[in-house]
Amino acid sequence: MQACNNPLGTKPALQSLYEVVNSVMKEGFRQSMAWLHTWSGLVVGWVLFFVFVTGTAGYFTYEITRWMQPERPLQGTAPQYDQGRLATMALDRLEQVAPHAEFWSITLPHQSLGTRQLEDFSISWETMPLEGHEHGTRGSEKLDPATGGLRTDVEPRETGGGNLLYRMHYALHYIDYPIAFRIVGVCTMLMLLAIITGVITHKKIFKDFFTFRPGKGQRSWLDAHNVISVMALPFFLMITYSGLMFFYTDYMPAGIAAIYGTDDKAGERFFKELFGEHSHEAVSRPKAPVTEMIARAESAWGQGEVRSVLVMHDGGEEPFVDISRVYRDKLRWFKGDVMRFHAHTGAPLPPEEDDNAAVRTTQTLFALHEGRFAEPWLRWLYFVAGLLGCGMIGTGLVLWTVKRRKHHGASGAGIGNRLVEALNIATIAGLPAGVAAYFWANRLLPVEIADRASWEANFLFLLWGETLLYAFFRDTRKAWVELLGLAAAAFALLPVVNALTTDRHLGITLPAGDWVLAGFDLTMLGLGAAFAYMAVKVNRIWLKKAAAVETGNRALLAGGVA
Template sequence: MKEGFRQSMAWLHTWTGLVVGWVLFFVFVTGTAGYVDDEITRWMQPERPLQVHVESVESVESVERGRMIEMALARLEQVATKAQSWTITLPHTPLRFRGDQGLEIAWEDLPERGHDYGRRGYEDLDARTGLLRQGIEPRETGGGTTLYRMHYALHYIPYDVAIYIVGVCTLLMLLAILSGVITHKKIFKDFFTFRPGKGQRSWLDAHNVVSVMALPFFLMITYSGLLFYTFDYMPAGAAVVYGTSDLQRRAMYDELYERDRREYLPARRPQADLEPLLQRAEATWQAPGVAALTIRQVKGEPARVDVQRMPGGRVNIYDPEVMSFDAVNGTPIVYDRQPNATITTLDTFYGLHEGLFADWWLRWLYLIAGLLGCAMIGTGLVLWTVKRRHQHRKRNDAAALFDAYGLRLVEVLNAGTLVGLPIAVAAYFWANRLLPVGMADRAAWEMHCLFLTWGWLFLYAALRPLKRAWLELAWMAVAAYALIPALNALTTDRHLGVTLAEGDWVLAGFDLSMFGLAALFAYAAMKIRRRWLKADATMAPSSKEALA
């Protein structure tokens, strides 16, 4: 019974991984790109100025901060006279790169009749002069945001359909992970075992190593991914309690997220001196300091100033710590607000999934873990074909021909996905530099180039002999990524000679990462070629023809 159970888990692990493996590889590639989506967008808009290092809040003297707040308030009085809230975000090192950040102001207008929310506005001011920054209009591009969005919304299909497809694949991946842990009872011992040059055994070792190396990350990323669409995947519970009409679902979300439906008055300049309020908040928090302040007034209540603390590595960045003060006399306002455990839990998982709280070194770990996820899925798919190919050689019955067609289909899907998709992503970057800047629907055509390239590579893999397809696609990937920095140098003035000298590590890091990816594909191509040459030297001619 015990042996039968493990064999059942092995079967479940194999087939849940294979059936949705190609979709999961797409999800992991685009999701991993999401950890650097701001950096990708910055590179894809070379018209933006080089990175400007803005002094942090902690290093700005009180009088300078007070002057910045005065300039921000003066601008808000000009452009947001009918807003229900004003927000001033002070210059500080952002959690994620947001370009040349200055003094930011934002507002939300009073909602119109029949609407829940008002129009939102945003401006980026020069921190020294308070004037609106008049930057060059960057080119239209999907940037890293489009790549990130595809990991849950896919592309070219309705959003509701996409999230269900990704949800089913995510659930099956969670099953594959759990069944894999059960199947490999010596999984942690196998983690320290890698036997190169052993064919199927080597692929299994590689699959075990990359799977165990980031196992907690894989469990977290799949489980948290399912949580975000709980009411879409399991609507029955909410329907029984709240009902199914739009008004009833709105009431459910109002209660769940504790949405504020009170009436607000137009925001006005506080009468209290704001600098002492910020200093008092900083004295209470110690470190990190103040990130932003919001001014608002609920009808029937005194106007208040909400001072928001910088997250400082806190996972749940969606519910920041806030101190409130009376906008007239500056006295603290204490609210007896109990945190919503459900939303706190959901926001914590969301923060873990997105990694928005992470400093640069932890974001690199997120990125590496995402690449390990791609490797885990890729080695699993290849392992299936290696094992079935070995079994196919031993069979001569009538079903062998049918199995050969199935094996060939999986081989083509593997080559077209595991190597073709990265090449298609590189084509997305090439399109950003080669398409005319003023082209209509330019961002859409960047994505069209990605999928057209990917489709052509599937066709290429189907028409070429197996080994030649793998090697040729691998060398295409090398060329596609290695030439991106050269293309960047030929089409813009944001090349490595400038970005390294200016210390703009976002732009320079992108180009250097392209060289790194090219090196990885070159290493893989050479290893594959060396392995297959060695195998061909000992393989019978009939076997060679079978693999062609």
């Protein structure tokens, strides 16, 4: 090439050299990014799929827990109480059980958005720390709104509930917490990398978004992967980045270590400085009437709008009472309206200053991640976005095997491909079936069995492990169809199992208008239908292919014979 021999040649030659180099560089860059995307996605794909499945379920933590405790009453509307009278009774109780406390907190019965359920009448406190201790001990009690005494409820069955599923998405299961969240951290970082490199690899991101060519094998899988990934791209970026920030002091500890030191108390010093914590003095019963403070708050916010009362005494300041309003669908939902009064004079005090920018930033990120502020429709959008995440990871994983199948043929694949294929089937079809098994176990395990909650979880992983073995030894195509069918049946039959074992089934929950319990059963039916659709679809495509191959073979055989 002339341009190579003479780099300072004529201008057009230089121009063309530049163009060649540029395009090679660009293609090289895009190729290495594609490589990075493929491998960073593959090595953590299965863990991420698990994280997305359990995390998505986590958007309905409270709803799942309610379903898993069928002993609890059907959802009703919050009965109206005289909140002032309840607060007085609660203060009586607190004086008795926690005379030397750092704070007193009273939750009045109300419908909460934060927990999306009726919050019961309860008190909680923290005792003043003993000499040489950093913190006191915390306590809480549920109170009877009629008497102000301790409440005795029907004990619901022991269950991990939605909480255990939700916890798995960052703490996994059976693995020590400090190791588990670091594993999830590495996977999350690789996911961030896969997202960024995925976008870079993608030349025509906008055009491809509107492109779907079904029934074309690898091309269709790629299209599906693109469409799903781009559809919820902002959600994926948000969820990944905020997920990393939850553990920033552990994932990126260098800053704190270098500036605050590496001793045991370093983290505490950092957090004290960040949150600007005060020292506290022991609280005593407010001399001003709390009933009047509640009445003032109610006249400003409306009847039934008071959620809690907090009594506290910061060191060197006046003791105060905070009256908090029921949480609304604000992003930082836990920062609702508060009226602050002097505990002994009853005079209004200025409310606490808002947190600093850094704390507000992290709180906002965490709130976006957890979505606890989201009212039902937005919550469903979170759920759908989570499912799209499962779809993105699932199609990506399948794409890997489809590509290799094309290169090596169905039989020519080595043990590595076989393992990837089996892990794909077991994770994409088997894990959801395992989640269904978790719910089945909740209904079928004897109520009085020891370690009931951990057995529910054991069933999830037993079934998942079982499907992995099955997928490994069974013919790939059959395993896909059969395990998708298993997941379909496992979900679709759950409302039936529920009806046979409890009186909280659709026949009762629908007429009662309990949309939490009915919604759970209906969602299970929907998931069952979705898996059944996938099973039928996969079956049809592969049956067609198998038939085509068979005809081809026969023709070949016939040719051979002739």
